[in-house]
Amino acid sequence: MYNTDYFNLPGTVLSDLLALFCLIIILRGEIMVPIHQRGKQGSLLPGRLSRLVLLLQTFTAWCNSHLRKAGTQIENIDEDFRDGLKLMLLLEVISGERLPKPERGKMRVHKINNVNKALDFIASKGVKLVSIGAEEIVDGNAKMTLGMIWTIILRFAIQDISVEETSAKEGLLLWCQRKTAPYKNVNVQNFHISWKDGLAFNALIHRHRPELIEYDKLRKDDPVTNLNNAFEVAEKYLDIPKMLDAEDIVGTLRPDEKAIMTYVSCFYHAFSGAQKAETAANRICKVLAVNQENEHLMEDYERLASDLLEWIRRTIPWLEDRVPQKTIQEMQQKLEDFRDYRRVHKPPKVQEKCQLEINFNTLQTKLRLSNRPAFMPSEGKMVSVSAGPVSGDVEGVGGGCREGQRQFQNRLQARWKEAMLKHRDYETATLSDIKALIRKHEAFESDLAAHQDRVEQIAAIAQELNELDYYDSHNVNTRCQKICDQWDALGSLTHSRREALEKTEKQLETIDQLHLEYAKRAAPFNNWMESAMEDLQDMFIVHTIEEIEGLISAHDQFKSTLPDADREREAILAIHKEAQRIAESNHIKLSGSNPYTTVTPQIINSKWEKVQQLVPKRDHALLEEQSKQQSNEHLRRQFSSQANVVGPWIQNKMEEIGRISIEMNGTLEDQLSHLKQYERSIVDYKPNLDLLEQQHQLIQEALIFDNKHTNYTMEHIRVGWEQLLTTIARTINEVENQILTRDAKGISQEQMQEFRASFNHFDKDHGGALGPEEFKACLISLGYDVENDRQGDAEFNRIMSVVDPNHSGLVTFQAFIDFMSRETTDTDTADQVIASFKVLAGDKNFITAEELRRELPPDQAEYCIARMAPYQGPDAIPGALDYKSFSTALYGESDL
16 A cells, blocks of 8 residues: 655655745745745755655656646646645546546535545555545645645556556666666666766667767766757656656665656657557558468468378278287287387378477468458368377277287187196905905814714714623724814815915005005005106296296296106005005916005006106206297397487477476577477487387387386387477477567567566566466556556556466466566557558548558558558548458458
């Protein structure tokens, strides 16, 4: 907010004014002469009082510079505003707005009401009035009146250079420094002593109107002449009233800062529109010149878009072909075709798409610069349409192709790993037959034992008959002896049979135990051999040297177990031979094979021989695969070594391009040359990419699908390379468009550099962005006049919506440059072209062929004459041409 009490600081005009009042009262007893009329009475105004007079003179001249537009002026600043009428008129002139109707009465109440209307209007502009009341102004209070005028100057003359007084001074000072920088002996550092020698005032005028000032003839040691020269030229040619006297400035050690600021602000406003006025003279030529070039660009775009779309239509069916390949050869051919597409066919089309986008952006920039309607390509030929299949579909098809390749590989691996047949297990029988015989024999022995008593009874009877001297005892004894002998023989035979059965049982049990032991050891050994044969014949799939070395290590461990396995085989066979030997030596005829197993010695020997044959074959296969994986590892390392250089190189170049696009050192032509040289260095790097493509092809032919030595895939490299080429091309195009913008508006390289310098000056924290207040000060420092009224506030809000569409509260450098370029060129509207023609026509509503030929180059004059319709207005003369309909037709607002 403003501190309108300008005189409340120690050592300022307040003390001077009070001292003056005291001096006058002491000498005269009352104020007899208005303050402003004592400006030349040096005897009464010594020291700092002369600064008061200087300020009064400046404020009065400033007020009159505006009041004379309404046909009036003031003489006494503390008297002529007392009724409020001229004060309200002053505010209407400088604001461009209507105040409430003043009261014309002569009474004090009417005057107070008028002054209050003026003060209310000032307050409505966001100005806080401190200790200023209508009564003081009506009463002629000089202190309050001067404070009020300074408040008005701040708000309506300096405040539009920034928001607050400090920033206003900084913005205005920067503008002065920038404009006077090329001039010798001028070093503007402040708004007091930097202006005492008058050279700074003359430099400001010469910078904008060099024909008015002979700057080289000015001398630093003649400040009065310099100041008078600048003030007289400003009043005569620039309509800036003389606000200061040269003697007053030279005669004080430190001129009043606010008086100088007020005067300099008039120069600022006088010159702020000069650039637009100068550009208007060339606008018509530039508008006409771009027409043919725009038409050529439209034709080139249509042709390039048609060619690209035709290629896309031919390519899409092949990319969408999802018919699966049945063999490895077919899949490899598909991959090879796809590699050719990615390596040979797609890159130039990507470049064509990028060029198409560049052409489109350039054309739209040119159309926008000339305020023409945006170019709408033929149906189906927008950049987004033609770019889609190239940047989107191909990636999807490429991903689908890689996915198909992976699925094909998985199916192949599944077939190679089919399980081999597994082993069978059988149970053996017991010695049932011999056991049955033994049971029968035991039954017989039991029965035989039951008859033992009867034989003993027979022997006892024979004995009794002998004792009785039985007559036939001899026959009885013979018969009894025979019976006993037969019984003994029967017992012996029974015993022998029993021994034979038990022996046979024992031998058969031994053989059975051997069969069982054989079966127990033969079965697991047979299973081990079957598993070993399956492993030895198993088709393996490996992708790295570590995996094959793991298989070789496992195979070596397997081979180290073969001697032990052979010893186990011999032990098992020995068990079988022992059973055979027992049977043969005891004349035992074995029936059938081992009842406990179907694994015969012949089977064991046959499988062992097969294992012996498979081991060297496995050795050979593993060594071949090891050699292949070593070769693959070499390919991986070869590719990764190159990719780990190319990938970071591309990333670094992308970052460098980003820095270049932000820093933009030197002229735009220097930047363009540097970027094109940079682009050539990028293109020269292409052989490194080609070498990587060759290495990648070898990797694909070797069916290598992973590489732990690098994070970069060929697809990443390709995409990065395409982005790099596209980015540098777009960056070059952006600079070219800036050059187009600059040239279309006649913006000088110095102005472009001033844009950057001003932005950096207000970017205090070097964050690359400005806040709204900093941005506004930056605009003011560049001469962009943003008025501080209702219309000006709306205009600044519009500007902020353009430079900060996301309402982040920050304006980036790129947004600032875009805005300055766009706002500078956006004045080329149909109305502006009409206004330019009106200047050429001497303010008439029509123009003649003679005037066109006199003011324009021959080809452009004839262009206009051939296309302008006859003027039909009431003020028409023979040969009058209608430049208004012609101008609106140029911008698509009517038909020629």
